[in-house]
Amino acid sequence: MQEIDSLISDFVARRFESHPFPRALAIARSSPANAQLLALRLLRELPEHATLQNAMFTFVPADGWQELVNEAIEIMRTDQAHEPAAAVIEHAALQSLATLHPHLPELFRLAPNRGTHCENWPWREASPADVKHLVAVIKASAEEQSECLRAWEYLLESRSPELLEQALVLSERVELNLKMSEWGLPPSLTTADFMHEVGVEQLTNGFRQLYSRDAWHLVFAEDYFVEKKPVWSSRENHPTWQAPAHGDCETVQIGGPGSSVCRSCQGELHRLVYFPTTNAMPGVTLPQLSIETCLSCLGWEVGRMFYQHDEQGLPSCLASTTCKPKFPSTGLAAAAAKLVQQGERWRWQTWDDAQNLNRVGGHPVWVQSAEYPPCPLCHQTMSFLLQLNSELTTTNRREFMWGSGGLGYVFWCDACRVSGLLWQCT
Numbered sequence: 001m002q003e004i005d006s007l008i009s010d011f012v013a014r015r016f017e018s019h020p021f022p023r024a025l026a027i028a029r030s031s032p033a034n035a036q037l038l039a040l041r042l043l044r045e046l047p048e049h050a051t052l053q054n055a056m057f058t059f060v061p062a063d064g065w066q067e068l069v070n071e072a073i074e075i076m077r078t079d080q081a082h083e084p085a086a087a088v089i090e091h092a093a094l095q096s097l098a099t100l101h102p103h104l105p106e107l108f109r110l111a112p113n114r115g116t117h118c119e120n121w122p123w124r125e126a127s128p129a130d131v132k133h134l135v136a137v138i139k140a141s142a143e144e145q146s147e148c149l150r151a152w153e154y155l156l157e158s159r160s161p162e163l164l165e166q167a168l169v170l171s172e173r174v175e176l177n178l179k180m181s182e183w184g185l186p187p188s189l190t191t192a193d194f195m196h197e198v199g200v201e202q203l204t205n206g207f208r209q210l211y212s213r214d215a216w217h218l219v220f221a222e223d224y225f226v227e228k229k230p231v232w233s234s235r236e237n238h239p240t241w242q243a244p245a246h247g248d249c250e251t252v253q254i255g256g257p258g259s260s261v262c263r264s265c266q267g268e269l270h271r272l273v274y275f276p277t278t279n280a281m282p283g284v285t286l287p288q289l290s291i292e293t294c295l296s297c298l299g300w301e302v303g304r305m306f307y308q309h310d311e312q313g314l315p316s317c318l319a320s321t322t323c324k325p326k327f328p329s330t331g332l333a334a335a336a337a338k339l340v341q342q343g344e345r346w347r348w349q350t351w352d353d354a355q356n357l358n359r360v361g362g363h364p365v366w367v368q369s370a371e372y373p374p375c376p377l378c379h380q381t382m383s384f385l386l387q388l389n390s391e392l393t394t395t396n397r398r399e400f401m402w403g404s405g406g407l408g409y410v411f412w413c414d415a416c417r418v419s420g421l422l423w424q425c426t
Helices: 002-013 021-030 032-045 050-059 062-078 083-095 101-110 128-139 145-156 161-173 178-182 191-197
Strands: 200-203 206-209 215-220 250-254 257-261 268-275 289-293 305-309 315-317 335-340 359-361 383-389 407-413 418-424
Touching: 002 021, 002 032, 021 032, 021 050, 032 050, 032 062, 032 083, 050 083, 062 083, 062 101, 101 128, 128 145, 128 161, 145 161, 145 178, 145 191, 161 191, 161 200, 161 206, 191 200, 215 250, 257 289, 257 315, 268 383, 289 305, 289 315, 289 418
Parallel strands: none
Antiparallel strands: 200 206, 215 335, 215 359, 250 268, 250 335, 257 268, 268 289, 305 315, 305 418, 359 383, 383 407, 407 418
């Protein structure tokens, strides 16, 4: 407590002989109680230090989130634009969804993070009882269309078949292309586009989820990465980068040469990940799987690339166009990584520099809008399989970047044994 008082006092007086982050992180790591208390103090007393407050959320114990959420809502009742309080709601929607669900009607009114990428998150996996207020808003004829659309998009986040069916019926009351009109764009959005944003596809007899619920993180050796991150986003400070001290974890192979050639440029494929088993991939029936692509062509010459896999999981390129890459790329350095389940708390993630976003399964972390490609053979929508972040190490010991530094995505059609790859960046 005395350490926290001293840190807060130094912040107020702006007395720092060195960067304050190491000191604050040391306090947060010293005990879960200290992390929770420091996060609360920063929220209440130092709203201008949001970056430091956000770093504390990683260390707040699971049973400490309810107090943080309650405090944030109390602050927003009198200061609706309070950004640090809105940040609490954003991170609670990732790490502690259950603490938000009892407050959803009030959160709809307070509208934290309105207009941002995380606006809809609190309604993820909400129950029918939790979202009665949304249905009422959509059915109220006096409501503005912007409010109806907002409520309808939140309703989709429930992902419940019952509520998705209700949302489809209510879509007749909602102007789905309202935002397109405001942006001066033609009305091109359908209910299917909105469904894809929550990872769902409508079928003739129900709904299909386009991602698996559980996520497995790829955890690398400490010396794998070329560049060290700044202290506020250091890999040492986030649990998604860590493997458990005890217990066996499956090992996969990262990088190395591919097993065949690219039909677009005739160069050797680059291996991304080789899985000796597919235990972490419930939608894959092959016993092992090698994910490969041409990093020189993908995204630069060809937006999406597809590969059909044989019985051993090895790919053959399905490209039908030829090209000469303008940006020839080296492959990823060969290395081992562990597949680790980090638990419920890190099942939902966002595009955050501090977190490990190299993972198999779970909901994809989109940099742009959702983009589930159709299989080139059967034309059915492919399921999300895995994603890889930028900053992986290349064979010449540099950082690999997807475009300007985004994420690469892999999709799967098990009926055709086809993998599909694309990447997104800002």
